[in-house]
Amino acid sequence: MSNKDSLEQDNNFKYLSHLGWSSHFQTQLKSFNKNSFFTARVTGVRKRYFFINDGKKEILATPAGKLQQENSSTYPVVGDWVLVRQTAIEGILSRKNALTRGAAGMHSRKTGEYREQTIAANLDSVFIVTGLDRDFNLRRLERYLTLVYNCGLTPVIILTKADLHQDPQHFVNEAESIAFGVPVHLVSAFNDSGLSELTPYLLHGRTSVMVGSSGTGKSTLINRLCGETVQATGEVSASVGKGTHTTTSRDLIMMPQGGMIIDNPGIREISFWEIDQGVESTFPEIEEFSAGCRFSDCTHAHEPGCRVLQAVQDGELTEARLGNYLKMKRELEYISARKNKSADRVEKERWRDVSMKIKSINKKKSF
CATH class of the missing domain: 2.30.30.140 (SH3 type barrels.)
Incomplete structure (x- = not known):
């Protein structure tokens, strides 16, 4: 230049x-x-x-x-x-910053190494998009929140297809009950209701990425926010409630409001990569209850004096939420072990290569 x-x-x-x-x-x-x-x-x-x-x-x-x-x-x-x-x-x-996850399939078949997949980089917010049809699932929302918090990013929940229900507010209440302090927006691309609430996230220079299952209306929502068709959309099967993967690549789309949205193919497998404080941020009340357990290493499964189990008995915490918490804690412990194993494998392979080079040099010297 x-x-x-x-x-x-x-x-x-x-x-x-x-x-x-x-x-x-x-x-x-x-x-x-x-x-x-x-x-x-x-x-x-x-x-x-x-x-x-x-x-x-x-x-x-x-x-x-x-x-x-x-x-x-x-x-x-x-x-x-x-x-x-x-x-x-x-x-x-x-x-x-970056939004990352464990690569689909969990690990490389050739090496057994646990692999990272970076979805998008340099973000201001992550839109967790879920449709108010068969896609709405609180346990899945908890996994998405954990994924986002693990990466140190800011989640925003967007509930699409509000027009399918006469009174969809109870979905907002349910989402807010498990997403403490996270903004929850109810929108409809059919009649444009709620779209104006998303404007603050789309201002000059701001970047958001959309994540969610296929068929939740991510591309349709982008088209409505843009005021024109910029992303292809697909049909959702009425029998199984699953959408086709119309979006097959990731694109950063300039919005008329001045910001940007990164569209993302539907995610089938919510696998984790980063393991930093995601569960703790998603389940703050369980962490608070844990402080009252009799034993500091309580697993919240069967121990006497467990404040978390007492919360379930008293109706302060649902069994389903505790079950998802324990499941993700075990999963993150497993991932941590796999990542350490992967690092050990890389180190062993490096020293093996060094050893082979030394042997090759010594062999040449002997001639």
Whole structure:
């Protein structure tokens, strides 16, 4: 990139602000030669190709060879800020956050290694979208909340298809009963009710990602918020209540309100990757009850003096909610063990490679 182009790029940072550019990313550029790169945000992923936006136009780019060798946690995803030379993505700026999960299938069949899948990066909020049809499930909502809290992100619950019920408020009450302090919005893409309540999340420079099962109306909701059809939609089976996977890729969509939404294919398997305080944030009342248990290592299963079990008996806590809490605690303990095992495997393979190289060198010396 010439000095003239570099100067133009400096002037273009003001155009990046509507894409979410901030000082978090600006300070990182001090480490790079700005004469060689320009900065852009990833707006779409198509296998080995990426759509990127430099603040003025969208460009089709490919990852540089070194990036293709990187693991999935450092490979570009929608929402990333990248350094680009011509049309080659050479690097990724450090993310301020990311929504990650355990890859579908839980682990690699070849290596047995537990793998991470990054869904989107650099987010201001996560829209947990659930339809008020057969998709509405409190236990699933708890899993989504745990997934979001594990990543240190801010959840927002959106209940779609409100027009299917004469009085859908009880769904809001149920969701609020298990999502302490989380905003719950009741909307209908059919008659546009409740859509204006989402405007604060869509203001200039803000980025949200939608997660939820297929058929919950994520793409339809985006189309209504945009005022035009920008995402294809599919039918939902009346017999099983499942939608078709019309959205097959992740795209960052510019909204007329000034912000951005990342559409996401329907999630069938809510697997965890990060394990930091997600369960505690989703089930704060159980954590509070736990402080009153007789034993500090109480499992809340059968121990005498268990305040949590007493809460169930007294009607302060449902058995279903406690069961989901215990299930996710066990799952996260298992994931932690698997991740440690994966790290040990990587270390063993590294030392095995070193050993083989030493043997090869010694063998050459013997000739």
